[in-house]
Amino acid sequence: MSAGAGKRRAVVIGGGIAGLATAALLAREDWDVTVLEARDELGGRAGMWERDGFRFDTGPSWYLMPEVFDHFFGLLGTSAERELDLVPLDPAYRVYSDPATRLSPLDVRSGRQNATALFEGVEPGAGARLDAYLDSAADAYDLAVTRFLYDTYESTAGLRDPALLRRAPRLAPLLTRSLARHVEARFTDPRLRQILEYPAVFLGGSPYGVPSLYHLMSHLDLDEHVLYPRGGFTEIIRAVTRLAEASGVRIETGARVTAILTEAGRAHGVELAGGERLTAELVVSGADLHATETTLLPRELQTYPEEWWRARTPSPGALLLMLGVEGALPQLAHHTLLFAKEWRANFGDIFGSHPRIPDPASLYVCRPSATDPGVAPPGHENLFVLVPVPADPDLGRGGVDGTGDAAVEAAADRVIVQLSEWCGIPDLAERIVVRRTVAPGDFAADLGAWRGNALGLAHTLRQSAMFRPRNVSRRVEGLAYVGASTLPGIGLPMCLISAELVVKRLRGDRSPGPLAETARV
Secondary structure (H helix, E strand, O other): OOOOOOOOEEEEOOOOOHHHHHHHHHHHEEEEEEEEEEOOOOOOOOOOOEEEEEEOOOOOOEOOOOOHHHEEEEEEEOOOOHHHHHOOOOOOEEEEEEHOOOOOOOOOOOHHHHHHHHHHOOOOOOOHHHHHHHHHHHHHHHHHHHOOOOOOOOOOOOOOOOOHHHHHHHHHHHHHHEEEHHHHHOOOHHHHHHHHHOHHHHHHOOOOOOEEHHHHHHHHHHHHOOOOEEEOHHHHHHHHHHHHHHOOOOEEOOOOOOEEEEEEEEEEEEOOOOEEEEOOOOEEEEOOOOHHHHHHOHHHHHHOOOOHHOOOEEEEEEEEEEEEEEEEOOOOOOOOEEEOOHHHHHHHHHHHOOOOOOOOOEEEEEEEHHOOHHHOOOOOEEEEEEEEEEHHHHHHHOOOOOOOHHHHHHHHHHHHHHHHHHHHHHHHHEEEEEEEEEHHHHHHHHOOHHHHOOOEOOOHHHHHHHHHHOEEEEOOOOOOEEOOOOOOOOOOHHHHHHHHHHHHHHHOOOOOOOOOOOOOO
């Protein structure tokens, strides 16, 4: 493990997307980098599970913000087009409503013209209102990318920029009004409202809790295209790993860090479970931020101690079902959403004072075999089902072939019945040949996720932008953080940006925009 001659040494804790991306960028900055991953496989939340010819992504499955991916790859001298085989999805997704509503399914196709035509066909006048809504969403997205997402918030200069201040009268209402209130003032049909409000889940929140600035998410799926990397999202992990290793990064799996070593208020390395110590001038933790702070550092050196977390809101937990199914499932698109009739009560079950697993639930289904036959054996389909549930590890752990905790498997059984009835697949349960469940207890035990949450800190107003945990420790010099609970937030694109923010800190770059790309080869 000797460092390259004259190079500064960095240790990155965690081989998820944020840790791997940080390592790759640091290596390009001439650091000698070692990545330490506690588990036997890389990817973290963006993992993979294989059985009997089925290959399942175990986490992210929506490829949004393509320019962020391309920019990241550009920093490494390549491009997303070169590293990934990206396929546009048509439809972008399908929506089913509770049969009790007697509302027909909708296929949502990306592109302004397609989206406004769909809305107009459902609700007269909604097409023009959506056109204005998407203009606002595109403006908010541009504001986020140019002013908020790439800012380390080391200073308030970006927030005091005259161009931003001129937009303050339009921006303020978007920060003080909930997404649900913003949407419901404009649209009446429940399906249209739900299409515009559900992206709050991708932000780890409820449409009744996240600010309406996040209506910018609709720019991504309605104005832009929803893409899929052929081979699954594990191909993104492989691409970043490949580029990191090509730049000289050493990656060790099965290497659990048990302490961040400090001296005189400065990080100087890490200690592993076996007692081995690695010295470094920079430690970057891509592990869960709560676990990093409360288990790897002594109390006096914690920037975000346990009492800080008690006042914070996690993203939902998740009940995941990975199902290998015999025969075709044309009733499901690549992405399918099932929306419960009792929409607000559904989110109340997840985030309210008396949390429980919703029944029936609003849920998401990914059928990658609709686009990529390589993820399932011939004549079979691959389904990944995500049910947002409370962030509570006491909900239990999942298992393979019904071996999880009884409450978890019973909830999974109900979800399978719901899929069958709502989507018109009467024999679904009988056709399942592979089954695995994952629950909040697994997120807590396997990923160290705070309260078993599935995504990170929710994007409430007081947990967004300058109010989100910063990407460096205030108590330990030479300790940086990356990942979904730090700046800028949840999702693969945000994790790539969080890696870039580490480099900006090291360079002393306080600009609000992204780094300049290197020449592409």
